[in-house]
Amino acid sequence: MMLASLIIIPALGAILAWRSERLHPDAPRWIALGALAAALAVTVAVWMHGQDGPWLAETNWSWIPQLGIAFRLGLDGLSLLLILLTLALGILAVAASWTEIAERTGLFHLTLLLTLAGVVGVFLALDLFLFFFFWELMLVPMYFIIAVWGHEERIGAAIKFFIFTQGSGLLMLIAILAIALVHLQATGRLTFDYFELMGMALGPDVSLFIMLGFFVAFAVKLPAFPFHPWLPDAHTQAPTAGSVILAGVLLKTGAYGLLRFVVPLFPDAAMRFAPIAMLLGAIGVLYGAVLAFAQNDVKRLVADSSISHMGFVLLGIFAWNALALKGVVVQMIAHGISTGALFIIVGLLQERIHTRDLRLMGGLSAQLPRLSMIGLFFAIATLGLPGLGNFVGEFLVLLGSFDANPPLTIVAAAGLVAAVIYALTLVQRAFHGELRRSSSAPDLCLREMAVMAVMMILILWLGVRPQPLLDTVSPALLNLQKLDASHAALTEHQP
Amino acid sequence: MSSADFLAMLPFAVLAAAAIVIMLLIAAGRDHRRCAWASAIGLILAFAAIPVAAAYAPRQVTALFVADAYALFYLGLILVAALAISLLSYGYLESHNDSPREEYYVLLLLATLGATAMVASSHFAGFFLGLETLSISLFGLIAYPRRLDRPVEASIKYLILSGISSAFLLFGIALIYADLGTLSFARAARPALEGGTPDLFWLTGIAMFLAAIGFKLSLVPFHMWAPDVYEGAPAPVAAFVAVVSKSAVLALLLRYFLAAGAFESGAVTGALSIIAILSMIAGNLLALLQDNVKRILAYSSIAHLGYALVAFLAGGPLAIEAVSIYLVAYVVTTLGAFGVVTLLSPAGLGRDADQLVDYRGLFWTRPQLAAVFAAMLLSLAGIPLTVGFIAKFYAFAAGVGADLTGPVAALVAGSIIGLYYYLRIIVATLTPLTIGGPLPQLGPPAHQLSSAVMAALMFLLIALGAYPSPLIALIRTSADVLAGAHKNGP
Numbered sequence: 001m002m003l004a005s006l007i008i009i010p011a012l013g014a015i016l017a018w019r020s021e022r023l024h025p026d027a028p029r030w031i032a033l034g035a036l037a038a039a040l041a042v043t044v045a046v047w048m049h050g051q052d053g054p055w056l057a058e059t060n061w062s063w064i065p066q067l068g069i070a071f072r073l074g075l076d077g078l079s080l081l082l083i084l085l086t087l088a089l090g091i092l093a094v095a096a097s098w099t100e101i102a103e104r105t106g107l108f109h110l111t112l113l114l115t116l117a118g119v120v121g122v123f124l125a126l127d128l129f130l131f132f133f134f135w136e137l138m139l140v141p142m143y144f145i146i147a148v149w150g151h152e153e154r155i156g157a158a159i160k161f162f163i164f165t166q167g168s169g170l171l172m173l174i175a176i177l178a179i180a181l182v183h184l185q186a187t188g189r190l191t192f193d194y195f196e197l198m199g200m201a202l203g204p205d206v207s208l209f210i211m212l213g214f215f216v217a218f219a220v221k222l223p224a225f226p227f228h229p230w231l232p233d234a235h236t237q238a239p240t241a242g243s244v245i246l247a248g249v250l251l252k253t254g255a256y257g258l259l260r261f262v263v264p265l266f267p268d269a270a271m272r273f274a275p276i277a278m279l280l281g282a283i284g285v286l287y288g289a290v291l292a293f294a295q296n297d298v299k300r301l302v303a304d305s306s307i308s309h310m311g312f313v314l315l316g317i318f319a320w321n322a323l324a325l326k327g328v329v330v331q332m333i334a335h336g337i338s339t340g341a342l343f344i345i346v347g348l349l350q351e352r353i354h355t356r357d358l359r360l361m362g363g364l365s366a367q368l369p370r371l372s373m374i375g376l377f378f379a380i381a382t383l384g385l386p387g388l389g390n391f392v393g394e395f396l397v398l399l400g401s402f403d404a405n406p407p408l409t410i411v412a413a414a415g416l417v418a419a420v421i422y423a424l425t426l427v428q429r430a431f432h433g434e435l436r437r438s439s440s441a442p443d444l445c446l447r448e449m450a451v452m453a454v455m456m457i458l459i460l461w462l463g464v465r466p467q468p469l470l471d472t473v474s475p476a477l478l479n480l481q482k483l484d485a486s487h488a489a490l491t492e493h494q495p
Numbered sequence: 496m497s498s499a500d501f502l503a504m505l506p507f508a509v510l511a512a513a514a515i516v517i518m519l520l521i522a523a524g525r526d527h528r529r530c531a532w533a534s535a536i537g538l539i540l541a542f543a544a545i546p547v548a549a550a551y552a553p554r555q556v557t558a559l560f561v562a563d564a565y566a567l568f569y570l571g572l573i574l575v576a577a578l579a580i581s582l583l584s585y586g587y588l589e590s591h592n593d594s595p596r597e598e599y600y601v602l603l604l605l606a607t608l609g610a611t612a613m614v615a616s617s618h619f620a621g622f623f624l625g626l627e628t629l630s631i632s633l634f635g636l637i638a639y640p641r642r643l644d645r646p647v648e649a650s651i652k653y654l655i656l657s658g659i660s661s662a663f664l665l666f667g668i669a670l671i672y673a674d675l676g677t678l679s680f681a682r683a684a685r686p687a688l689e690g691g692t693p694d695l696f697w698l699t700g701i702a703m704f705l706a707a708i709g710f711k712l713s714l715v716p717f718h719m720w721a722p723d724v725y726e727g728a729p730a731p732v733a734a735f736v737a738v739v740s741k742s743a744v745l746a747l748l749l750r751y752f753l754a755a756g757a758f759e760s761g762a763v764t765g766a767l768s769i770i771a772i773l774s775m776i777a778g779n780l781l782a783l784l785q786d787n788v789k790r791i792l793a794y795s796s797i798a799h800l801g802y803a804l805v806a807f808l809a810g811g812p813l814a815i816e817a818v819s820i821y822l823v824a825y826v827v828t829t830l831g832a833f834g835v836v837t838l839l840s841p842a843g844l845g846r847d848a849d850q851l852v853d854y855r856g857l858f859w860t861r862p863q864l865a866a867v868f869a870a871m872l873l874s875l876a877g878i879p880l881t882v883g884f885i886a887k888f889y890a891f892a893a894g895v896g897a898d899l900t901g902p903v904a905a906l907v908a909g910s911i912i913g914l915y916y917y918l919r920i921i922v923a924t925l926t927p928l929t930i931g932g933p934l935p936q937l938g939p940p941a942h943q944l945s946s947a948v949m950a951a952l953m954f955l956l957i958a959l960g961a962y963p964s965p966l967i968a969l970i971r972t973s974a975d976v977l978a979g980a981h982k983n984g985p
Contacts, residue, residue, distance in 0.1 A: 066967045129888075137879045143918075148925055159918050166876075167911040173888070174903065177895040 002046050003059045003073040007121050009039045014113035021106025028109040032094045040087040054479035068191035073124040077476035082123045085336045089248040090116045093241035095451050096344045111141035122253050128176045129192040139165050150237040157237035164230035168220040175213025211266035221254030222310045225284040235303035240347030247306050248336035255313045264480050277318040278405050282412040284311030289418030298356045302342045309335045315412055316397035324400025325477045326470050331393025334462055338381040341455040345375050352439040363435030370444045372431040374452045381459050383423040389462030503551040503562040505544040513537025514604040527596045531585040534600035538578040559621035568973035569614035569746045576738050576826050577607040579948050583837050584731040586942030590842045606632035610743035619668045619678040630657045637728040649727025656720045660710035667703030670696050680754040711744040712800045715773040725793035730847045734833035737796050742822045758810040771902050774801030775909035782916045789849040798909050802890045805902045809893035815974035817889040824886030831871035831952040838945050841938040853935040857924040865924045867953050872917040882959040
């Protein structure tokens with residue numbers, strides 16, 4: 001019940017926020033904040049009072065018994081951290097778009113909260129059908145966020161986003177059905193349960209094909225090169241809150257899927273595929289960095305840098321050792337916060353100078369000293385300066401991956417240099433040099449400072465003391481690796 | 496015929512009686528409201544008679560019809576759809592047509608009777624009777640706004656193509672009869688099942704039979720009539736053609752295929768696979784080129800029948816379940832989509848609200864209707880929380896389970912293309928009113944009855960999408976009859 005309430009609270013809040021617009025234009029904002037804070041409190045409560053063992057809490061309700069589909073949720077350290085990130089970024093996104101979204105606030109917060117409810121569902125689902133259900137469901141409100149409140153080219157971007165993610169989802173659907181039907185033939189029981197499907201022995205070809213179905217869906221969402229073309233458009237055209245949620249949370253569902261499903265369900269096929277996946281990861285790291293360097297649109301620059309950061313995640317996941325996996329988790333959280341913050345900064349800039357074009361910017365540090373300082377802070381967080389969260393993540397990933405595949409790790413490490421170039425170029429072009437266009441509004445107000453301060457503290461804490469976070473997620477990661485090891489032992493015994 | 500036979504066929508009798516009662520009511524005096532109520536009550540009574548008939552099921556009534564759980568399930572589906580259409584038509588006719596409105600309901604009930612006769616037939620003669628009753632009533636319904644050019648043109652087109660397809664059908668039936676010496680579905684089974692390779696007579700016959708069915712289901716390459724007829728027909732009638740006539744024909748096809756053992760013939764399933772693939776790909780691609788919502792829905796329905804055929808082709812018990820779920824979803828969703836078009840269509844424009852520009856900014860002027868429309872379109876695209884998702888899931892499950900590589904690949908490709916044009920309509924409803932020309936001219940606020948129908952459809956869409964378990968249970972009981980009959984033989 002506790003776990004279901006994590007989905008129900010935002011969903012109910014969404015409906016309340018939508019209806020409350022007629023009372024006061026700001027009412028939806030407060031309701032959204034309240035609902036997310038309540039969900040956050042429940043999450044923390046589950047964390048504090050959870051069961052022992054890797055699974056902190058579980059829920060298992062009957063749903064469509066004829067097809068062996070259950071409403072099964074489970075929360076382990078990995079889900080917990082990602083849900084905390086989701087809800088926290090949700091709160092920050094609502095706060096950050098307080099003045100940006102002036103029209104149809106009710107509808108806006110409805111879609112925002114529904115997206116978050118869907119994402120939380122994705123992080124909790126332990127039934128493959130339920131997972132797919134939430135997976136597809138979260139895209140619809142996000143589509144509306146981009147299509148209604150986005151910038152100039154929003155329609156094309158929204159459709160591209162929807163078709164890429166939905167289309168790749170169909171491949172995953174086929175893969176889910178294939179694995180369930182193979183299980184049906186082997187045992188005579190139709191089920192979509194994660195744990196029941198996990199122990200299954202599959203032939204090498206079958207498992208590779210089914211794994212690829214999952215992989216493509218998750219690689220599109222991550223996004224991994226060459227499945228990324230939707231990302232720059234969607235992130236650039238979405239309103240600030242949309243970009244924050246997209247980059248901070250939605251991309252993580254791809255990584256989560258790889259961690260939770262692809263490797264544990266198909267360890268053997270995943271290991272055979274690992275060199276290719278790691279190659280795609282390394283290419284993504286460099287390619288994203290090069291793309292980011294070439295952009296004149298600040299928002300596009302930040303979006304392309306996400307491709308680069310998620311390349312590290314892909315690299316680390318397919319290295320599949322304890323060190324790399326911890327790095328992946330830290331990288332996901334740090335990227336969520338730092339990139340979210342950068343999107344908020346771009347939003348704040350756009351509100352003040354009404355452009356995102358770097359060619360029209362410059363010299364803002366004198367006019368907007370606070371914004372410029374914070375911009376610098378998150379730019380160097382992005383480039384991986386030691387002491388900030390991203391460094392910990394990237395460092396651990398590289399360390400772990402070096403064991404698995406030294407050449408590709410060396411290639412990916414070059415991405416760190418490229419990151420320095422694009423991040424510092426961004427700071428230089430936007431905030432320094434001669435003043436081109438002056439700001440129409442004063443520097444950051446208290447609300448905006450508070451949002452940024454929270455994010456700075458989080459990223460700093462992550463960089464200086466990542467241990468509590470690693471302790472939280474370690475049992476879950478160990479459990480994933482153990483499941484995979486026991487499965488590997490199982491397959492070896494098969495004739 | 497014994498009294499039990501009559502009771503088993505009670506829903507059909509009620510339906511036929513209702514048509515006659517309305518005719519008498521018209522003779523007594525023209526009153527649109529009275530006729531509309533009579534037709535609604537007739538449909539409800541027929542629906543209420545289903546439990547009576549169920550008590551006697553399964554029962555063979557004469558050589559032509561069988562009242563079993565499968566027939567009664569589709570009977571219920573068709574009656575609910577016809578009721579929704581007749582209620583939607585009331586508001587539409589009330590604001591639209593200056594010509595006499597009352598006969599519309601007679602035709603509607605007769606067409607419904609034809610469709611229900613089809614789902615209960617176990618004999619080619621029963622099938623043909625039902626089909627012709629349905630088609631002939633439809634000629635009148637399509638051309639009902641008889642002073643307008645386009646409905647009449649559409650009706651003539653439907654008349655001619657229907658005639659051709661009936662000719663194919665009769666010739667096909669004749670060839671099958673020549674081969675097997677019987678017109679009954681059940682007894683037709685034996686030689687085809689026992690004889691190894693079916694001979695040329697049977698194959699030619701079944702090919703002609705499938706061509707005729709292809710016309711009725713508007714499958715590629717027999718689809719040319721569908722967009723024109725949908726565009727020309729009044730919106731509620733287009734809904735009837737899309738929903739009632741197609742589900743009845745598909746339900747019948749499934750019964751025949753299982754009884755006649757046509758699934759064993761590789762040539763037949765191969766041909767159907769190609770037809771399904773063509774329908775999915777061509778239907779979706781052609782929909783991309785349209786600017787007319789009714790035409791988009793027509794092409795989308797071509798593609799959806801292709802998806803349903805994927806479920807159909809799987810054969811066996813899963814196919815019956817999957818096709819039934821698919822048809823329920825298709826009925827609810829398509830009715831909802833056409834219902835929105837019906838509700839928005841203004842009088843005196845000479846056409847329905849079917850241009851894409853008519854939907855500009857709908858989300859801001861008529862938020863509720865636009866939300867319903869968006870939900871229906873998302874269901875057509877197969878998004879979760881709508882019944883369309885469950886249907887798509889079943890189609891995929893059936894296709895993957897039966898290893899239908901080609902059709903499943905086309906299903907994926909078609910679904911992705913489909914997203915684009917469904918989203919295109921949603922985008923139009925989201926366009927701010929400040930962009931573009933003057934406000935589109937739309938119909939008056941919906942009649943209360945029509946609003947209630949839309950609310951009910953919306954409820955069904957979400958409820959069946961979120962909790963399909965009872966529906967699946969219901970369909971399984973009806974599917975068991977057919978699967979059992981297939982397994983045990985006649």
